[in-house]
Amino acid sequence: MFITEKVVQAFNRQITQEYSNYLQYTAIANYFSVENLRLLAGFYAKQAEEERDHASRFTKFLIDSGAAVEIQATSAPQNKFANALEAVQSAYDAEVRTTNQIHALVDLALSEKCHSAQQFLQWFVQEQVEEIATAESKLAITKKAGNNLLSVEAYLAHGGG
Numbered sequence: 735m736f737i738t739e740k741v742v743q744a745f746n747r748q749i750t751q752e753y754s755n756y757l758q759y760t761a762i763a764n765y766f767s768v769e770n771l772r773l774l775a776g777f778y779a780k781q782a783e784e785e786r787d788h789a790s791r792f793t794k795f796l797i798d799s800g801a802a803v804e805i806q807a808t809s810a811p812q813n814k815f816a817n818a819l820e821a822v823q824s825a826y827d828a829e830v831r832t833t834n835q836i837h838a839l840v841d842l843a844l845s846e847k848c849h850s851a852q853q854f855l856q857w858f859v860q861e862q863v864e865e866i867a868t869a870e871s872k873l874a875i876t877k878k879a880g881n882n883l884l885s886v887e888a889y890l891a892h893g894g895g
Contacts, residue, residue: 752789761811
């Protein structure tokens with residue numbers, strides 16, 4: 735194995751976090767589905783799949799590195815939201831948290847002199863730039879729409895954000 739035990743443990747924690755994000759995005763998609771906002775539901779369902787893909791990338795890296803994968807239990811996602819803004823805000827908050835976690839993993843890989851992990855994490859650093867921008871955009875649009883979520887759906891239908 736060419737990665738350190740500290741990196742293995744941290745990556746295993748990140749896999750669990752990515753699955754937690756997957757569940758949270760799925761819960762948000764379900765919320766919008768119940769509200770009959772199919773484009774918002776579809777957007778968050780797609781985001782959920784991306785989070786599952788992120789977990790799979792970490793898993794493959796660990797396996798390819800000869801390390802054991804240990805997926806931990808995660809807490810239940812938030813399933814009920816007072817309104818759409820709370821749901822969208824929770825997605826934004828998750829992306830900020832994930833960005834901070836990815837940056838901490840880069841710092842750990844650097845301190846552990848784990849070059850393969852450093853290289854692997856660069857994709858995630860760039861991915862989080864996109865994820866934050868997308869989450870901020872959805873949050874801003876939802877705030878502007880107020881209670882008129884059909885305008886958000888119309889915006890998405892016309893290729894916006």
